[in-house]
Amino acid sequence: MNAGYPKAAVLGWPVKHSLSPRLHGYWLHRYGIGGSYESLAVEPAELEKTLRHLPQAGFRGVNLTIPHKEKALAFMQAVDTPAQRIGAVNMVVVGEDGRLEGRNTDAYGFSQSLQEAGVSVRGGAAAVIGAGGAARAAIVALQDMGVSEIRLVNRTRERAEELKAALGGSLPVFDWAAREDALKDAGLLVNATSLGMQGQPPLDLALDNLPQTAPVTDIVYRPLETDLLRRAKQHGHPTVDGLGMLLHQARPAFAAFFGRDPDVTGDLRRHLLEAP
Ligand code: NAP
Secondary structure, three states: OOOOOOEEEEEEOOOOOOOHHHHHHHHHHHOOOOOEEEEEEOOHHHHHHHHHHOOOOOOOEEEEOOOOOOHHHHHOOEEOHHHHHHOOOOEEEEOOOOOEEEEOOHHHHHHHHHHHOOOOOOOOEEEEEOOOHHHHHHHHHHHHOOOOEEEEEOOOHHHHHHHHHHHOOOOOEEOHHHHHHHHOOOOEEEEOOOOOOOOOOOOOOOOOOOOOOOOEEEOOOOOOOOHHHHHHHHOOOOEEOOHHHHHHHHHHHHHHHHOOOOOOOHHHHHHHHOOO
8 A cells, every 4th residue: 555655756758858857856955754655667558557556556646647637537536626627637546445545736726826826816817828738727726816718829720619618617719819818907928838849830929019017928948038038027017937836746745645735936946957
């Protein structure tokens, strides 16, 4: 069973890029907890078997990354509300009885990151660019934070329409060609695409329509200052980078696996940014 030496891991395919072992390893060391957090390369065909084997292998739980987050839902004995709404599981807790509970802390991480940066988004409209898994988590967070209208813009319009149908609420969809229209009178702009990430082209989006007081946040954290955030700063917008979301989504996982709610500090940020 999972008593004794606490053991957790991140499962992905590939998994080498994941910062989770560095992040949880930092906290284990900082709090003097004798436990381990490893990374396990699990190919999609092996996911079900690997998950079913977790209790026997002594794991308290695991995090999931690309491409397992959506597929894992089917193998859970219980799924929390955020994971149901987002349609994906980013952490699995192994119960005392060996049951697997799927949870999702990405929306929590996103809202904590905004809160930490002092961004208030109650009421008003937000524009979200992207309709993948990260966008879904951001939208759920914004809905829970009381944003009254969330404008969806995605290159593939059907994906945005699917999101709108799945999540409900006031989610007007804009065409990619008219993406700058979504910024008019908006109180927040979120890039939830992979554009701007190392090796990807920048997000091609003029900011002229966005009110200057509106914060701009990017879900991408490599590089920390994306082209979008750099331009937003030049225009005078408050900005929030993507690292805060990554750090805060990990806190509930660490607490569930190792029994302590860890701190997000400047030193931890630096430690992660130094990752090769
Ligand atoms: P995903 O499900 O694959 O979605 C990718 C999104 O990017 C889609 O909306 C896609 O549009 C759009 N996109 C990709 N290439 C594009 C292009 N050339 N032009 C226009 N749109 C393009 O990926 P995801 O899981 O949502 O992740 C998105 C990003 O968020 C990644 O960079 C990931 O590292 C980051 N992320 C960060 C955190 C964090 O904690 N900060 C958490 C999760 C993810 P289409 O639908 O048209 O393909």
